[in-house]
Amino acid sequence: MPWIIHSPLFRLLCLFLIIALASCKVVRDIRDLMSSYDYIIAGGGLSGLVVANRLSADPKTSVLIVEYGDLAPYNWNLSMPHYAKFTQDGALFFQTPTIPQGTFGNRTFTLGVGATVGGGTVVNGMAVTRGERLDYDSWEKLGNRDWGWKEVLTYLRKSTSLHSPSKDEIQRFGYKFSQKGYGKNSPYQVSFPSFQFPDAYALADGWIKDQGVEFRDDGATDGEIVGLSWFPVGADGKNRTRSSARRMYYDPVAHRYNLDLLVNSYVGRVNILAGKAIGVDVHTRSDPSSRVVVTTKHEVVLAAGALHTPQILQLSGIGPRKLLEGLNITVVENLVGVGANYQDHPSFRLSFRFNNASNITILNLTTPNSPFFETAWAEYMAFRTGPLTQSHGNLRAVFSLSNIATSRQHSQSLLDSLSSINHTIHLPALYSSHPSLLAGYLAQHKLQTSNFASQSAILENPFPGSSGNLNIQLQKPLSRGTVHITSTFPHPGLSPPELNPNALSHPWDVQMAILAVKLIRRFVFTSPALTHLQPEEITPGEAVKTDAEIEQAVRERIGGPFNAHPCGTAAMMPRRLGGVVDDRLRVYGVKGLRVVDASLLPIIPAAHLQATMYAVAEKAADLILEDAARGK
Numbered sequence: 001m002p003w004i005i006h007s008p009l010f011r012l013l014c015l016f017l018i019i020a021l022a023s024c025k026v027v028r029d030i031r032d033l034m035s036s037y038d039y040i041i042a043g044g045g046l047s048g049l050v051v052a053n054r055l056s057a058d059p060k061t062s063v064l065i066v067e068y069g070d071l072a073p074y075n076w077n078l079s080m081p082h083y084a085k086f087t088q089d090g091a092l093f094f095q096t097p098t099i100p101q102g103t104f105g106n107r108t109f110t111l112g113v114g115a116t117v118g119g120g121t122v123v124n125g126m127a128v129t130r131g132e133r134l135d136y137d138s139w140e141k142l143g144n145r146d147w148g149w150k151e152v153l154t155y156l157r158k159s160t161s162l163h164s165p166s167k168d169e170i171q172r173f174g175y176k177f178s179q180k181g182y183g184k185n186s187p188y189q190v191s192f193p194s195f196q197f198p199d200a201y202a203l204a205d206g207w208i209k210d211q212g213v214e215f216r217d218d219g220a221t222d223g224e225i226v227g228l229s230w231f232p233v234g235a236d237g238k239n240r241t242r243s244s245a246r247r248m249y250y251d252p253v254a255h256r257y258n259l260d261l262l263v264n265s266y267v268g269r270v271n272i273l274a275g276k277a278i279g280v281d282v283h284t285r286s287d288p289s290s291r292v293v294v295t296t297k298h299e300v301v302l303a304a305g306a307l308h309t310p311q312i313l314q315l316s317g318i319g320p321r322k323l324l325e326g327l328n329i330t331v332v333e334n335l336v337g338v339g340a341n342y343q344d345h346p347s348f349r350l351s352f353r354f355n356n357a358s359n360i361t362i363l364n365l366t367t368p369n370s371p372f373f374e375t376a377w378a379e380y381m382a383f384r385t386g387p388l389t390q391s392h393g394n395l396r397a398v399f400s401l402s403n404i405a406t407s408r409q410h411s412q413s414l415l416d417s418l419s420s421i422n423h424t425i426h427l428p429a430l431y432s433s434h435p436s437l438l439a440g441y442l443a444q445h446k447l448q449t450s451n452f453a454s455q456s457a458i459l460e461n462p463f464p465g466s467s468g469n470l471n472i473q474l475q476k477p478l479s480r481g482t483v484h485i486t487s488t489f490p491h492p493g494l495s496p497p498e499l500n501p502n503a504l505s506h507p508w509d510v511q512m513a514i515l516a517v518k519l520i521r522r523f524v525f526t527s528p529a530l531t532h533l534q535p536e537e538i539t540p541g542e543a544v545k546t547d548a549e550i551e552q553a554v555r556e557r558i559g560g561p562f563n564a565h566p567c568g569t570a571a572m573m574p575r576r577l578g579g580v581v582d583d584r585l586r587v588y589g590v591k592g593l594r595v596v597d598a599s600l601l602p603i604i605p606a607a608h609l610q611a612t613m614y615a616v617a618e619k620a621a622d623l624i625l626e627d628a629a630r631g632k
Helices: 008-022 046-055 081-085 133-141 149-159 167-173 199-210 245-253 305-315 321-326 371-383 408-420 435-453 507-526 547-558 609-630
Strands: 036-042 063-066 093-097 110-114 160-163 188-191 227-230 259-262 265-273 276-284 287-302 347-354 395-399 459-463 469-474 482-484 498-500 535-539 593-595
Touching: 036 046, 036 265, 036 276, 046 063, 046 245, 046 609, 063 265, 093 305, 110 305, 133 149, 133 435, 149 160, 149 609, 160 609, 188 245, 199 227, 199 395, 199 507, 265 287, 265 305, 287 305, 287 609, 305 482, 347 507, 347 547, 408 435, 408 507, 459 507, 469 507, 507 535, 507 547, 535 547
Parallel strands: 036 063, 036 287, 063 259, 160 188, 287 593
Antiparallel strands: 093 110, 227 395, 265 276, 276 287, 347 469, 347 535, 395 459, 459 469, 482 498
């Protein structure tokens, strides 16, 4: 029966079997580790797996990955794009609480980041967007050679391939994109779904035709992102299943005898002797008292994320002297920037009831025993097409100051306000007592002010058109937070670092939040393209009118300090500017120690982070290999 062999379901079952067989070389007992490896990678998320893949390509190079989580099952809940709309199993996350946020009505929040092999790429919303040219050029202008747009684009292409939709899908859904921004046969696979909610087109028309937002027909991949564009998701274009770092970078090489993956364990500290990283302490997640010391012949590579990489550094004696001495930790290197410079994308959620919405909305897919869902399930299983190929949607509108302000005079007034701010009032106390940190922030501030004046991205509204919920995120916050340990107990789950996002502490960010609410309201209630939807505001509610009332609503009800894009806490900047790593990602003052995850980003880009981080990790691997070849 040859039809069975060629059926999509058969092919997918074969793929899952191959993946299961390839992933069997996993270490589950720390006593089974070798005593020494060429490279030890702390963290088996996106960056750790990319770097491990590239370093272990040489069969003579031994690589150990230490991952807190385990291999998640390849079930439909994690593989089918549809389920990316919903929160995944809590066991696959670190759930890190913030301290009470005075800038958000003294509320506390919980930041969820991936705690499984593949990290956030296994459990995220699958959006694939990239920052603008000015974002990456700003990294280079801070003193990071070869980290500008031109160089980063090379690695965006090296890491990511776009599976083009069919001609029929392009015609039916109106997809516009450019293959020039992507590589050929690159590991990370992205694609477009074969479904869109009908009301998404009304919202798009409202932004483009009624509000004058530019439509970008290149998918915003050429370094210019302000405007409205289609974006793909991290899904294999053939099987329409999630394309994670585990599936694309680890599974194909899991059989390598020189690559060990230790799961359900964590690196507690880096051991440093005479200014060089010589190994790590490894602990079992279920038994923190267990410990083995593993040495490295070449380097320790930190890929534990923006919360846990600074935690490991601080526990290892690398961080602000006052913090470390207060916990009786011997200071190895006084790097005040470790745990500072925390950034994310603050998010504000407005809800509207569309009283005359299309008869196909998110309710069709979430109502129990819905005939629409049953039909969609059958279509997906048979053909890998239909509504279940879509995750959160594929349209986003990105706004510059000219879109947000009410006039040129208003834009100039906002820009002028940035020159008269006493920054130390709005920054964490650490900045006022450390001139290098303040100098680094002022350099970032100067660049961002120039970028704002050049009409760079400030706000983003991604919209699926599946309901009346309209989120808008601040893309270039000027507020800064901190991540600092409060204990010497190294368990990242039982003793997480203290997280203080400190979002909306800067007056500019507050003003942008207020203008964001006004922008969404203007869009919904003055766009003829939306009139037929008969919109009605639910939150914050029509009674909220003045700037003061909007600010209160943002701080106390509709705002949050992050969008699960934490970064910046071990920044790649010159040491004199409070940096932690140089432009080859080497930790200042310690040989054989690098950082390769999102904590190295000096300024957050206007994008969901995963596409950028695939590029960063690919470049990081090249840097490590180059230095090894030179004997450095």
